[in-house]
Amino acid sequence: MEKKETLKLYYQMVLIRRMEETAAQLYQQGKIGGFLHLYIGQEAVSTGLISARQPQDKVITAYRDHGVAINCGISIKSVIAELLGKATGCSQGRGGSMHMADVSKNFWGGHAIVGAHLPIATGLALTDKYRGSNGVTICMFGDGATNIGYFHEAINLSKVWNLPILWVCENNEYGMGTAVERASAVSEIRQKAEGYCIPNDHVDGMDVLKVRQIALEAIEQVRKGNGPFFLEVNTYRFRGHSMGDPERYRKAEEVKKWQEEDPIGIFHGRIIAEGGATADELEAVEQRAEADLEAAVQFAESSPEPAPETLFDHIYADS
Ligand SMILES: Cc1ncc(C[n+]2csc(CCOP(=O)(O)OP(=O)(O)O)c2C)c(N)n1
Ligand SMILES: [Mg+2]
Numbered sequence: 568m569e570k571k572e573t574l575k576l577y578y579q580m581v582l583i584r585r586m587e588e589t590a591a592q593l594y595q596q597g598k599i600g601g602f603l604h605l606y607i608g609q610e611a612v613s614t615g616l617i618s619a620r621q622p623q624d625k626v627i628t629a630y631r632d633h634g635v636a637i638n639c640g641i642s643i644k645s646v647i648a649e650l651l652g653k654a655t656g657c658s659q660g661r662g663g664s665m666h667m668a669d670v671s672k673n674f675w676g677g678h679a680i681v682g683a684h685l686p687i688a689t690g691l692a693l694t695d696k697y698r699g700s701n702g703v704t705i706c707m708f709g710d711g712a713t714n715i716g717y718f719h720e721a722i723n724l725s726k727v728w729n730l731p732i733l734w735v736c737e738n739n740e741y742g743m744g745t746a747v748e749r750a751s752a753v754s755e756i757r758q759k760a761e762g763y764c765i766p767n768d769h770v771d772g773m774d775v776l777k778v779r780q781i782a783l784e785a786i787e788q789v790r791k792g793n794g795p796f797f798l799e800v801n802t803y804r805f806r807g808h809s810m811g812d813p814e815r816y817r818k819a820e821e822v823k824k825w826q827e828e829d830p831i832g833i834f835h836g837r838i839i840a841e842g843g844a845t846a847d848e849l850e851a852v853e854q855r856a857e858a859d860l861e862a863a864v865q866f867a868e869s870s871p872e873p874a875p876e877t878l879f880d881h882i883y884a885d886s
Contacts, residue, residue: 574848578856586637599664603810607806611830616638616782617638619783625691625705628706647863647864651867685718688721702731710739729792730795735798737800738756743812757798769801773802775830805825
């Protein structure tokens with residue numbers, strides 16, 4: 568991979584990590600309303616995955632969406648502004664943490680209802696097939712979503728209609744406080760794709776380059792017209808399900824063990840070992856991410872709230 572691309576992936580992952588840490592602080596200061604689900608620990612998943620897409624490929628995900636938004640090219644300024652409910656946010660302050668979106672970047676959201684965006688993804692892929700475009704839909708969801716009826720309806724139809732869609736399950740071992748093996752009949756989630764004859768694979772989600780590589784191959788297969796593909800990405804969230812989670816369902820040692828597999832640390836080590844960049848160069852990237860984040864927080868804090876008279880805008884399409 569080109570050095571420029573390596574440094575870009577590193578920047579994205581560091582920016583997401585710092586953004587999420589800052590979001591936690593802003594939440595504790597009462598500046599963010601509603602729920603807040605952090606992506607800390609899972610950065611390599613969407614960073615590797617989305618680095619493999621082409622601009623015409625659509626991305627859709629659940630509520631753990633801030634990092635996905637960044638990786639889709641939404642600016643850090645409009646992500647932080649959206650978290651603060653400001654008019655300059657990517658959803659104009661109406662979506663908040665769980666409903667970031669920007670269709671011009673082919674990011675179709677942030678969805679709060681578990682599993683509900685999967686049939687929407689099937690519809691997006693059907694649109695591409697119907698129009699004869701060569702776009703692929705990348706639909707990300709959690710392990711918990713695969714126990715919901717929508718999941719089965721959506722992936723079944725994607726196979727029946729041979730749609731251009733990459734299903735990506737981020738298996739982070741838990742759905743809220745429930746471990747996968749307590750809620751799912753199979754703990755290797757990709758087995759569920761087998762039931763629908765959908766080709767599938769799995770990958771270590773703590774290694775951004777492995778995720779990118781497998782995603783490049785899977786997207787190519789899907790783009791060729793081979794129908795849906797299912798990818799299980801094994802990962803872990805280092806923080807609670809959302810802010811205020813007392814985390815009684817898992818042991819501190821388990822979290823610590825996974826933190827030793829920190830995706831940013833692994834990538835840092837690999838870049839240095841393979842001579843991709845020097846430690847000083849990586850530090851400069853970290854400083855740039857921190858400066859960009861600081862500027863974004865200032866921008867968001869000084870941005871206006873949505874004007875009251877716009878309250879009913881964007882509810883119905885203008886005829
Ligand atoms: C239909 C529905 N049922 C329940 C909830 C409450 N809920 C929010 S997140 C969540 C767990 C989902 O876990 P998973 O899909 O693994 O995603 P993760 O949070 O691990 O990223 C639940 C049950 C919901 N939002 N929607
Ligand atoms: Mg989960």
